[in-house]
Amino acid sequence: xxxxxxxxxxxxxxxxxxxxxxxxxxxxxxxxxxxxxxxxxxxxxxxxxxxxxxxxxxxxxxxxxxxxxxxxxxxxxxxxxxxxxxxxxxxxxxxxxxxxxxxxxxxxxxxxxxxxxxxxxxxxxxxxxxxxxxxxxxxxxxxxxxxxxxxxxxxxxxxxxxxxxxxxxxxxxxxxxxxxxxxxxxxxxxxxxxxxxxxxxxxx
Amino acid sequence: xxxxxxxxxxxxxxxxxxxxxxxxxxxxxxxxxxxxxxxxxxxxxxxxxxxxxxxxxxxxxxxxxxxxxxxxxxxxxxxxxxxxxxxxxxxxxxxxxxxxxxxxxxxxxxxxxxxxxxxxxxxxxxxxxxxxxxxxxx
Numbered sequence: 001x002x003x004x005x006x007x008x009x010x011x012x013x014x015x016x017x018x019x020x021x022x023x024x025x026x027x028x029x030x031x032x033x034x035x036x037x038x039x040x041x042x043x044x045x046x047x048x049x050x051x052x053x054x055x056x057x058x059x060x061x062x063x064x065x066x067x068x069x070x071x072x073x074x075x076x077x078x079x080x081x082x083x084x085x086x087x088x089x090x091x092x093x094x095x096x097x098x099x100x101x102x103x104x105x106x107x108x109x110x111x112x113x114x115x116x117x118x119x120x121x122x123x124x125x126x127x128x129x130x131x132x133x134x135x136x137x138x139x140x141x142x143x144x145x146x147x148x149x150x151x152x153x154x155x156x157x158x159x160x161x162x163x164x165x166x167x168x169x170x171x172x173x174x175x176x177x178x179x180x181x182x183x184x185x186x187x188x189x190x191x192x193x194x195x196x197x198x199x200x201x202x203x204x
Numbered sequence: 205x206x207x208x209x210x211x212x213x214x215x216x217x218x219x220x221x222x223x224x225x226x227x228x229x230x231x232x233x234x235x236x237x238x239x240x241x242x243x244x245x246x247x248x249x250x251x252x253x254x255x256x257x258x259x260x261x262x263x264x265x266x267x268x269x270x271x272x273x274x275x276x277x278x279x280x281x282x283x284x285x286x287x288x289x290x291x292x293x294x295x296x297x298x299x300x301x302x303x304x305x306x307x308x309x310x311x312x313x314x315x316x317x318x319x320x321x322x323x324x325x326x327x328x329x330x331x332x333x334x335x336x337x338x339x340x341x342x
Binding site: 010051066067068069094095097101102108109110111112113114115116117120127129130131132133135139140142143201202203 | 293311328
C-alpha cells in the first residue's frame with residue numbers, strides 16, 4: 001500500500017509536467033505561425049489565418065512604424081506575389097491595417113498602408129493599387145495589387161465598356177505584372193465560377 | 205562633482221537622442237481636420253486650383269497621408285509631379301487611414317506636391333468628408 005502511494009506520488013507530478021509541457025509546445029507553435037489566428041472573424045481574421053509568419057512589431061524599422069496611425073501590436077507577413085510583399089497589422093486601438101511593399105527593398109517593408117475605420121470588418125477586396133487621376137475625367141491604373149477575402153478567386157479590371165483584364169487571387173493576394181492602359185472604372189471580385197460577387201469602384 | 209558631471213552628460217545624451225528621433229520625420233497637416241466639400245477649401249487654396257483642392261507647396265515630400273475620419277464623399281489623394289499633372293495615388297470612398305511612400309509609387313518625382321481633393325462627381329455630390337491631409341519628410 002505504501003509502495004502504491006509512493007509510486008503515484010512520482011507518476012502524477014510527472015504526468016502534470018508532461019501535460020503542461022505538451023500544451024506549451026502546441027501553444028507556442030500555433031502562436032508563431034500567425035498572431036491571434038482564429039481569434040478574429042471576417043476579412044482580417046481570414047488574412048491572419050493564411051499568414052506565413054508573425055513579425056515582431058518592435059522590430060519594425062522606424063520608417064515603417066511611422067507609416068502606421070498608431071502602435072502596432074501584431075504584424076503578420078502574408079507572403080509575396082509578383083515581387084510584392086503583403087502584411088496585416090493590428091493596432092493597439094483595435095484598428096486593422098494592411099500593407100504592401102517591394103520584396104526587393106532592404107530599407108523598408110511598407111510602401112502603402114491602408115487602415116480600416118474602427119470597428120470595420122472589411123469587404124471582399126482591399127485595393128492597394130496606385131491610380132493616376134484628376135478630380136474629373138479618366139482614372140488609369142498604374143499598379144494593380146491588393147488583398148481578397150475567402151472565396152475570391154480572381155480580380156477583374158472593369159473599364160467603361162466591360163472587362164479589361166483579369167488576375168488570379170493567390171492565397172488572398174493579387175498583383176498584376178502589367179495593367180491595362182485603357183481608363184478603369186472599377187475592380188470586381190470574382191468567385192471560383194467567375195461570378196462577380198463584389199465591386200470596388202475606382203471612379204464615380 | 206564627478207557624479208554630477210556624469211549625470212549632466214547622461215541627461216544631455218538622452219535629450220540629444222530624443223531630439224534626433226523626433227527630428228527624423230517632419231509632418232505637415234496641410235488641411236484639417238476639417239470638412240472637405242465641393243467648395244471647401246475655397247478656390248486658389250492650392251495655387252490657382254479650383255475649390256475643393258488642398259495641397260502643399262513643392263518640396264521633397266517622402267510620404268502622403270490621409271486620415272478620413274467620417275463622411276460620405278470621395279476624396280482623391282496622393283502625389284503630383286507638376287502643377288498640371290495627374291494625382292498619383294487613390295480615391296478614398298469611405299473612412300479609414302492611408303499612407304503612401306513616394307519611392308513606392310511608380311513615376312512619382314522626388315520633388316513633388318502632396319494633394320488631396322474633393323471628387324466633384326462623387327456619388328454623394330452634396331456630401332462631405334471630415335479629413336486631415338498630411339505630408340511627411342523622413
